[in-house]
Amino acid sequence: MLAQPVYGAESQIVKNEWQDEHLGPGVARWVDESGNVSEETGVRPDLAADEPQVPEGPAADILAAEAAAQSGDGQAAGENGQASGDAGQAAGSEAGAAAGGETSGETAAGAGEEQAAGRVIDPAKPMVALTFDDGPYAPVGNRILDCLAQYNGKATFYVVGNRVPSYTAEMQRIAAEGHEIGNHTYSHKYLNTLNAAQIRQEIDRCADTVQAVCGVRPATVRLPGGNKNATVLAAVQEPIVLWNVDTLDWKTRNAQNTVNVVLSQVQDGDIILMHELYQASGDAALTIIPELTNRGYQLVTVSEMAQYRRGGLQNGQVYYNMR
Numbered sequence: 450m451l452a453q454p455v456y457g458a459e460s461q462i463v464k465n466e467w468q469d470e471h472l473g474p475g476v477a478r479w480v481d482e483s484g485n486v487s488e489e490t491g492v493r494p495d496l497a498a499d500e501p502q503v504p505e506g507p508a509a510d511i512l513a514a515e516a517a518a519q520s521g522d523g524q525a526a527g528e529n530g531q532a533s534g535d536a537g538q539a540a541g542s543e544a545g546a547a548a549g550g551e552t553s554g555e556t557a558a559g560a561g562e563e564q565a566a567g568r569v570i571d572p573a574k575p576m577v578a579l580t581f582d583d584g585p586y587a588p589v590g591n592r593i594l595d596c597l598a599q600y601n602g603k604a605t606f607y608v609v610g611n612r613v614p615s616y617t618a619e620m621q622r623i624a625a626e627g628h629e630i631g632n633h634t635y636s637h638k639y640l641n642t643l644n645a646a647q648i649r650q651e652i653d654r655c656a657d658t659v660q661a662v663c664g665v666r667p668a669t670v671r672l673p674g675g676n677k678n679a680t681v682l683a684a685v686q687e688p689i690v691l692w693n694v695d696t697l698d699w700k701t702r703n704a705q706n707t708v709n710v711v712l713s714q715v716q717d718g719d720i721i722l723m724h725e726l727y728q729a730s731g732d733a734a735l736t737i738i739p740e741l742t743n744r745g746y747q748l749v750t751v752s753e754m755a756q757y758r759r760g761g762l763q764n765g766q767v768y769y770n771m772r
Contacts, residue, residue, distance in 0.1 A: 568601065568627070572757040575717035576747040578771070579604040579737070580692065582633055582671065583699075584725030585616035585623075592731045594622060596738045602748030603628050605690075606725065607671040610635035610655030617662050624663040629750035631690065632656055632667035640685075641676040648684040669751060669762065677767070688762035690751050692722035693770040698730045707733035712740060718758060718772035720751065 464482055480486050570576070584590050585608055597604055606623050608630060613620055623630055634640065635654040643651070652670055660666045670687045677689070694714050698707045707730060711721055723730050741748060755762045758771040 568603075570747055570749060570753060570757065574747055575745060576749045576754055576757070577715060577717070577741060578720045578749055578751045578754050579723065579734070580607060580631070580671070580690070580720060580751065581605070581723050581725040581730075581734075582607045583612075583637070584608050585612055585619045586725050587616045587619040589728060589731040590616070590619050590725050591622070593725070593734045593738075594619075594626060594628075596735050597628070597748065598626060600738050600742045600748070602738055602742065603750050603753065604748065605629040605631050605669075605751045607631040607633035607690075608655070608659065608667075609633050609637050610658040613655075613658045613662050620659070621663045624665050629669075629752055630659055630663070630665060630667050631751065632659070632670045632687070634670075634673055637673045639673050639676045640681045641678045643680075645680055645684040648681060652685065652687070682765070682767075686764055688755075688764060689767045690720065690762075691767060691769050692720045694719050694721040696721065696723050696730075696733075698727060698733065699724050702727055702729045704729045704732035704736070708736045708740075711737050715741065715746070716772065717746075718754065718770050720754075720768070720770050 464480055464484055579602070581590070581593065581604060584606055590606070593604070596602075606628060608620070610632075620630070632652055632655045634651040635658070636651065638647075638651055640648050640651065656666050668687065669690045670685055671690055672681065672685075675691050682689075694711060696707045696710045701707065707723065711733075715721070723734065725731075738748065749757075751768075752762060754771045755768070762768070
């Protein structure tokens with residue numbers, strides 16, 4: 450064990466917890482009662498070898514990301530480090546490195562198919578975009594898809610590329626039912642820690658994987674954690690879609706709390722952030738979807754809402770909402 454103090458939020462010493470779960474896959478270490486830090490990531494020395502080692506908290510999602518990439522089971526990293534401050538700005542968009550760029554020529558995954566299927570969007574009526582990050586994860590995702598189908602709603606799923614091969618049937622269903630598939634990078638690395646070539650590799654590898662599985666290529670990118678800097682804005686050529694209603698469902702794991710956040714804050718043109726990994730988020734979606742519909746909101750994809758409210762998405766621009 451490494452004998453060193455570990456500090457958490459508000460400078461409190463971490464004990465009997467996993468540390469560094471917010472830094473990305475495979476780095477969380479167990480801190481014991483004395484403040485000693487395990488030398489090996491993802492292992493609790495106080496547990497017997499045959500006992501489960503992965504914690505139930507946020508670290509579980511991060512530690513499992515590597516295993517998911519290799520074996521296809523487990524859950525991937527959650528959004529453990531949401532964009533601070535700017536994600537909740539009232540401003541709907543900000544110029545990226547390519548501000549004023551051309552409208553994206555690519556068709557968003559699933560966008561535009563609704564009219565052919567008889568679905569009509571009324572631009573005069575309120576609309577919101579539900580977005581689900583960090584999937585695919587079929588045990589939750591299929592419940593959300595069932596509910597959306599029941600209420601004739603569409604959503605946008607920002608998927609992590611290394612999870613896609615494990616849930617091909619769900620991915621194909623998302624595309625076939627007219628939902629939008631967005632790019633949440635290949636391995637959920639925080640892009641502001643990478644160079645330009647690494648950033649493009651994360652984005653392109655995810656897009657290639659999605660296209661190979663379900664025949665559509667994501668047109669928009671969501672940055673893990675919402676983290677960005679000048680290098681990110683210069684390297685990401687696609688429209689960047691963040692959010693303005695953050696449910697913090699990854700943190701609370703409480704369905705009623707997630708429902709309360711959405712229903713108390715929602716306005717016309719909002720982009721709502723949830724996650725596909727958690728059963729509590731699925732439970733919340735099953736309440737949120739019918740209630741928003743009952744309130745008169747149309748549940749649309751990000752690209753649909755952008756088309757009706759902004760005339761489309763611009764490459765290299767950052768969007769928080771479409772108010």
